[in-house]
Amino acid sequence: VPFVESSEASLLDVIDSLLNKGVVLNADVMLALANVDLVYLRLSALLVAADRLHEG
Amino acid sequence: MGRALYVYAIVRSGIRLPRIPGHAIERVDIGTFAAVAERRRTARPLSEKTLRDQFRVVERLHERVDAILPVRFGAFVDEEELRRIVTLRRRALAVALRKVRKKSQMTVRLLGRPAARLPAAAAATGTQYLLARAESARPAVSPLAETIRRAVARLAAAEAIDPGRGSIELTLHHLVANGRVARYRDSIERTVADLNSRSAIVVSGPMPPFAFAPDLWNAT
Numbered sequence: 273v274p275f276v277e278s279s280e281a282s283l284l285d286v287i288d289s290l291l292n293k294g295v296v297l298n299a300d301v302m303l304a305l306a307n308v309d310l311v312y313l314r315l316s317a318l319l320v321a322a323d324r325l326h327e328g
Numbered sequence: 329m330g331r332a333l334y335v336y337a338i339v340r341s342g343i344r345l346p347r348i349p350g351h352a353i354e355r356v357d358i359g360t361f362a363a364v365a366e367r368r369r370t371a372r373p374l375s376e377k378t379l380r381d382q383f384r385v386v387e388r389l390h391e392r393v394d395a396i397l398p399v400r401f402g403a404f405v406d407e408e409e410l411r412r413i414v415t416l417r418r419r420a421l422a423v424a425l426r427k428v429r430k431k432s433q434m435t436v437r438l439l440g441r442p443a444a445r446l447p448a449a450a451a452a453t454g455t456q457y458l459l460a461r462a463e464s465a466r467p468a469v470s471p472l473a474e475t476i477r478r479a480v481a482r483l484a485a486a487e488a489i490d491p492g493r494g495s496i497e498l499t500l501h502h503l504v505a506n507g508r509v510a511r512y513r514d515s516i517e518r519t520v521a522d523l524n525s526r527s528a529i530v531v532s533g534p535m536p537p538f539a540f541a542p543d544l545w546n547a548t
Contacts, residue, residue, distance in 0.1 A: 278532045283376070285435065285532050286383045288499075292490075293538035294400035294423075297413055299334055 333410055335403040336385050338363055338421060346392040348385055356407065358414045361421055363399075364389060377421075390536035395429040397421065398536045401503035417544045424542040430535030431485055431503045438473055440497040440527040471476055472525045473498050479519035480504075483512045488539040490543035498529055500537035509534045546548050 281289075340356040345364060356363040372378045379401060382394065386398045398467065405413075414521035469477070469489070477487070477500065492498045504512045513531060520529055 276528070281383060281387070281535055282530075282532060283380075284437075286379050287397070289535070289538035290379050290382055290401040293541060295338055295403075295541040296397045296543055297403040297410065297544070298405050315439050319345065 331369055331460070332404055332406045333363065333364045333365040334368045335365045335399045335410065336382065337389050337398050338414065339389070339393050339396050340425060343393055343401050346388055348388050350381075351385055353385070356410065358411050359418060361414055361418065361425075363410055363414065365410075368404070371402060374401070383470065384402065386536045388433070392418055395425045396536055397424055397515070397541045398430065398538045399541070413544060416451055417542070420542040420544060426542065427486060428503065428537040431505055431537060432509060432532035432546055433537045434484075434502045434504050434531065435535070435539070436476055436500040436502070436516065437530045437532075438470065438476075438492075438497040438499075439495055439530065441492070441495075444457065465538045468492070468498070470497060470527070471530075472520075472527050473500065475519060475523065476500065476516055476529070479515050480512055483508050483515060486540055490539075500530060503540050505535065 336353065339355075339362050341360055341362040343355070343356070343357055345353060351366055353364055353366050356365055357402055372382070376409070382401055386396070390398075419548065480502055485505065486503040488501040490501070491498040502512070516529070516531055518535050
């Protein structure tokens with residue numbers, strides 16, 4: 273199984289953590305971000321990494 | 329015009345905060361908790377730059393503070409509102425802070441297509457219907473994911489699973505004691521080395537425990 277590890281957060285980690293996780297303190301955030309599908313719009317970096325893995 | 333608080337994290341009260349270049353963060357003590365926040369006139373706009381910047385702030389706090397609950401992006405609240413919700417949800421916050429103390433989040437992403445679930449059979453009773461609904465909402469866990477879960481079960485204090493989507497088959501988040509992170513990584517690497525699977529695996533962390541922050545809206 274191709275395996276990659278990184279101690280530095282990828283863009284996906286950053287987006288996924290801050291938009292989908294974490295303590296929610298105000299309902300406005302939920303509404304404001306409800307339609308933001310940034311996580312999957314900006315997957316290109318991860319996909320490139322995945323392609324390289326498969327090539328290797 | 330007063331400034332509202334942009335909140336980055338919840339920690340225990342009384343701790344000493346590190347200096348974070350470019351940010352005038354302060355501790356707002358609320359009972360035994362404290363919000364790590366910055367006074368601003370406007371909320372932070374959503375962009376890759378601001379997301380990365382907030383992630384760095386929380387990472388820096390996580391490096392210096394024993395227990396931290398990261399707050400989701402965009403938490404721009406007035407102080408009174410902040411005090412009210414923290415006080416109202418103090419039990420959930422206390423439990424969560426104990427749980428994440430001296431621990432980090434490790435995240436494992438399995439790349440590939442999410443496993444398709446079979447449509448639920450027709451239910452004869454209401455109970456069967458509800459059980460079928462609950463089952464279909466649970467993320468499908470592939471044999472590879474199950475192997476990884478078993479490999480790190482003894483090293484993980486807690487686990488959260490996100491269902492697959494797009495090019496990600498499944499995401500596993502584990503809460504791991506800071507001193508066991510290297511063993512966690514080694515354990516996964518050893519486990520998957522000899523497996524024959526079309527999935528690739530990306531392990532990231534250690535990072536602040538975002539996936540283990542409590543849901544304050546549904547807490548009691």
